[in-house]
Amino acid sequence: MGFNKLKNRSGKKIGVIALSVALFLASPINGGCGKGKKVPGLENFRLSVIQQRLYVAFVSTTLSWDYGVTTAIPGLKDATVTVAPDLITGGTVFQFSIGLAALLNDGKPFPLSGLPDGRAIPDIEGGVLPRWDAEIEQLKLSVYLSNEVFGLFVPLKFISKKGVTLPWLVSMKIRDERGNLLGKVYAIPQNVGGSGSGLLILLPYLGGAPQGGGPTKK
């Protein structure tokens, strides 16, 4: 298969990528039970700043792709998302990168917002952060960009085979291989109107270095 053919498919592929991220991110909720010890199927969580860019990545050990794509995130300046075969493990690497200037919107902060449905962001003082919404195909992503916390919200519905929806917020800690706390993942239940559920990742970030603690506590 030639690269041109792959590139021509990239529009749909972007949606698949975004969706795969969402699907993959949803999988820890199924099996993690919020113990905070280890996220099943997820390894090598990385958060770093190199040459004025923020890089966030993790490896899915349960997906094994023979090829992948890196592409710009539409509407979000200087940001890319990547899904690619992991060089070492045979799994699949998910990567997100953004320039720090874009992260801070060139000094013009994005409007402070909570979750897309207006509810407060958990574990964040005041419940709001500068938010940027991006649409990749049919999937709407919300990216939280501040000089303290990086966040990502993917709208998803969590519902059991018997039709029971996720009744309460579930959170789990993300740790690196040394046990350092990198951030938290939250499964947000639907609101009283039956919408607004999704998966939220919050990674504290201060002064260009990953922080050892979790997001800012109330």
Place this chain on the structure above:
Amino acid sequence: MFYIQGRRGRFALYGLVSLVLISMLAATGCGKGTRKNIKIDGVVGPTVNFIDNKLTMAVVLKNVQLDVGARVAIPKLPNSYLEIGPDFQTNGLLVFIGVDATDIKALVGDAFNVLDPLTLPGGRPLPGIAEGWLPGLAIEVPKLHNVIIYAGTALLGVFIPAPLPWKDYIGTFRFYDGAGDRIGNISIVGKDSSDQNSGILLLVNLSGKVGNLVGL
């Protein structure tokens, strides 16, 4: 156990089916692939061999012409070299890199101490590397801007600038040797938002077959 349902869920299902179908086109099994390397328009190779105690990587850029050749020393790798010159078969440019096993052993053991962290030129993360970066060094090469050598604890890679028409896309594929064994990843790096920094990225895993050949 919770599942994804609703409108997004249907999209999820569509996406999952699409993913499976696309994967089936590209692979005959989970992670097994066709064990054939991607063909790149305007490029021959790259090819990887281990000859005369050197790990060699060669690629021909059909759309780049150079009348004379040059051999360039690689900083911090005293027994290795990079060579460019006209390719007589295609009239393109042959880029040949020979990294001596001695240099590889010295470099991969100490790369994080002696080399700067480098991403792709322009700042995009290295695909297939969770960190998005590796210790690396840039080699200034006539006609090619900077060729970058990357090294990790069990990785060796090279980025060769090449004029490619695509923009804002990078395709990454598993890379196989002549025997059909996976030895790394190859990425076709399209131009970034500044219309620059396109090229070919080859990352070789030194923890398996290649590492045994090198003697790691």
